[in-house]
Amino acid sequence: MAHTFQQKAFKPGGDAGAEPETESPQPDFIRVKDFNFFYDNTVQVLFDLNLDIPKQKVTAFIGPSGCGKSTLLRNINRMNDLIDGIRHEGDITIDGHSIYDPHLEVISLRKRIGMVFQKSNPFPKSIYENIVYSLRVAGRSKRSELDEVVERSLRGAALWDEVKDRLKESAFGLSGGQMQRLCIARAIANRPEILLMDEPCSALDPIATGKIEDLIHELKKEYTIVIVTHNMQQAARVSDRTAFFYLGKLIEYNGTEDVFMKPQNPQTEAYVSGRFG
């Protein structure tokens, strides 16, 4: 039974008819259960992680370098599969389905999860072709559909007005901040449910960063966003919930305000107040 995620049960924003929208967060949208992760089969980098990521909220992963936050993020769409010699224990489920289900094709998983990388990585193609890439690889090539997706995605990434006249030009002609927004537009082109962002602003100047943060606020209306960041102010500004990792362990996970204002754990307090990290 090679099942893929069911579009119906998985639809972002909820279908007014099928599932009545509830105000309360759905705490178990992405669920990480007793998750351990190893590189080279023996080097453990994540230890007994348990956390639930709510739907249509922004969840920030913070922590010092090497704490495993990116590794966890890259496990959610199984990007770590590319590395030889990895091993995991425990499970990650999305809407109740295990992402490690042997009957699940990793491609169909990734089609439901958009990802934005630390270093913007536009393809050596035109702006237009960058956006429609995920549709093309899915075999969709109806011109009108593609045009519509391009406009919607670029508007969604607040880039439309800047590039609408040069869609056929190379994506390498854009500025750094524009490129990163292009990558966001590309990530949301296929209407994923989840958007993973791996330090999306670390290579950008403050103005470009501000634009992307505004964008994240907009995007969370539609997408469940998980963002890894080194910048604690950014985590405080954009996220609803914050998880603090240290040395591969989840130290504290709570509402963002609570983590920053009333940290329970002394290590968290030390980190968010800037005393180490």
Next chain:
Amino acid sequence: MKAKTAFGKNIKPVGEIWVWVTGVGLAMGLFMILFLLGVIVWNGLNYFWPKRIAQIELTETGRTDFRGDHELFGVITMRRALTVENLSPDDADLVDLARQDPDYMREMMVYTGNRDVFATQNFAFLNMGDIERITHPEELMVLERTEWGDAIARPLELRLGTGEVVPADDPRFDETLRRKVDEVRERRSEIHRIERREMGRINTRFNRESLEIRYLRSLDERTPAQEAELERRLATVESLREELQPLELRSQILRQQQSEHSIVFELVGGIERVQPLGEIINFYLPNQMGLFQRVGWFFFKIWEFLTDYPREANTEGGIFPALFGTFVMTILMSLAVTPFGVLAAVYLREYAKQGPLVSAVRISINNLAGVPSIVFGVFGLGFFIHEVGAVIDQVFYPRMVAINTPVFGTGGILWASLTLALMTVPVVIVATEEALAAVSRGVREGSLACGASKWQTIQRLVLPASSPGILTGLILAMARGAGEVAPLLLVGVMALAPSLPIDGMFPFVHLDRKFMHLGFHIYIVALQSPDTEATKPLVFASTLVLIMLVVVLNLGAIMIRNHLRKKLMSSAF
């Protein structure tokens, strides 16, 4: 003694002297390449330049003469000093003579032409001390002939078919001769067209039918169907023969017309020769030419060289079939080597699990690039011709096998191209692997995150992004393949192939045909011709063309590569 500075230590950088050593290394390399190119370009182009004819008079008392005479016409090709060590004992007195006149210790080489009269002697060596006088009379003429090479002579008269005689001092002489030679040339190309194209087409069919007939006749017993086929084919042959007859007649008539006019000219020592104009390809009067005429003649000769067929066992005429054969072979090789090399590299780099086995394979491939090319030739002979070709013949041409005339079971342009493709595949693999490795991880991850499969990522992003690097590999492969001769000797190259690998006859591309190749042509001309001294300039000219062909092919690939680069990377980050 160590120099002291304010800091108490010698702060002179260590090893700076090596900058000079590395610079010298580069300079040496560049010098050698430029020198090599310079020699080839100079000598190659020199072949086409019209040189003045000297009338050389020798002193009566001198030691050197020319065929018992003291006068000769020729082109001075070289002057050089004699060395005392190399003098024969008979010439020992030259040293004394040179005390009065240093010219006695120098000699010159003169190209005299007229091979038909002067036996095979094309060159004369003259002691420069014996030279009385050198003049350049305007009326001296070079006549390029279909046989025996050039005649260098003083024209006397033109005998027209009508019985009219135009003496050389008649003002109409040059113009009449030009007109008649042009006429003859047109008629010659008409004969060529009839014999090569029209008769050639019929002959090809004729040969095909004859082979079938030979097969049918070789059978001990024929079925009624075969009997009928034999009848039918015999009838076809008969009708082809009838088709040939009028063409043969026409070419015969044209050939007769070729010898209706003739030219009379005088060689040294009053030898008179009568030569039918049909045997004259062209003539020129180099001593009358101005600079512009010379330049014009120079380019005309280059064009002729590139587009003409060779004459006289490749020692005269052009190199068109060799140039065309090299071109077609290189293109076929590229068509074969690119897909194989790229696919192999994609597997090695993208799919194979990196480990000792893959490393071993990679090292082996790199070493394959260093295997002597003749080894590939032997492999091509043993595998492609004797195995693959034999199987193809057995399956598709069983009748030809029965009468022992293999089609693909013998050397041909297909096997030559594949042999060279095999030889150059490591170059393409290595270059492609490097290009694939250079595609950033970010782009690959981005693609996978968009839900693309690995193959889609390779096909849509990785291969296009690495296409400039792949083309670089192809350029290197072409440069190596186009100039290679040794393996071709075994797999289908010919000194003089009867037909081109691509022509107007169905199926247009004849992969089974033997072909001519510039590299092999150079080898034949340089080593296998009766007078290697005379063909030396031809060797340089052919080498120049080979280099230019490689340059042109590479420029084509480089232009495609730059176009791709521009398309892919229209601006940097």
